[in-house]
Amino acid sequence: MTMHSRTTKVVVTLAGLACLAACGSRVETPADAIAGQLPVAETRSVEAPPPAAGPGGLAGVAEPSASASPTASGQGGEVEIPDAKPTVAKTQKWVKIFSGPSDKDIKPNEDKTQGSNTVELNAVENEQIGTFVTDGAGRTLYRFDNDNTKPPKSTCNGSCATAWPPLLIKSPGKIFPKGIDPKIIGYVERADGHCQVTINGWPVYYFVADAKPGDLNGQGVNDKWFAVAPTGGKTKAIPGFPLTNPTN
Structure with missing residues (x-):
């Protein structure tokens, strides 16, 4: 017994x-x-290493820089304050979403089909479509109109996910956004059991035909795929650039 x-x-x-x-x-x-x-x-x-400024300062405690310049009057005015280090703004189970970009260099996974424990998201300006989101390597991220946000759900699987690889995050995960509200960032479990990053509930993807950073070859495909905006919304279509994709 x-x-x-x-x-x-x-x-x-x-x-x-x-x-x-x-x-x-x-x-x-x-x-x-x-x-x-x-x-x-x-x-x-x-x-994170301790701040370079300040003799013997504790890690995470900012001290005035010894080389900081006083005001023009020379009366010991303002000093330069180091940028605040990112803190955890949101936690979703085993994923921590930080308040801003990482203070250390992060090398994204070159293989779009493989996830990573650390993900960077950056808001990038574009004259044609407006502001859109890329990963830490500058690769465009897209959203799919057929997906759901309440609750978040990816409907792109099988051959669709081959053409549109999801941005995956592994456990334990960390996400560092720049120009995106960390409160609207999260992840959703896919049908295959992997975890896909979401922005305002929208699962985000790469496009297999994007060969280099900044490529927007997936913009407007089937009038359902668009580079994702920092709000999770759709960016503007590129005039005269309607494309079709047999997978979706």
Whole structure:
């Protein structure tokens, strides 16, 4: 009877871990789960170096720079204040969405079909379509009119997802936005169990025909695919640029 009880507990524990890994590309261990719940200050103290300015300053505590220039009057006026480091603005389960861009260089995954534990989102200006969102490598991100936002749901699967690879985030994840409200950023679990980044509920995608940063070859495809705006909305269509795609 005791042995049966212990077996049941093991099964329940493993089921719990499987549940954690359902939306992501790897199974989390109990140690991962604990690490993901560390206070922000402890996590950041490992990743971010202490401010360069100020002798012997503590990590995360800004001190006036010794080389900061006084005001023109020479009476010890304003000093330059270092930019504030990003803090966690929102948490969705095991994903932390920060208040701004990372203070350290992040190299995005070159393979669009592979997710990453750290994702950058940047708002970029364009004369033709207005402001749209790219990843940290400058690659255009799109939204699909057939998707749902309440609740968020991706309807692009199979051959559609081959042509329009979803922007995936792995566990434990961090998202650093620039020019986008972190409160409207999140993720949704796809039909294949992976986690796809969302902006205001809209799942976002790459387009396989975009070869280099800034390409907009997916803009207006089938009048359903558009570069996503920082609000999650659609950007303007490019005049005389209607395209068709057999997958959707």
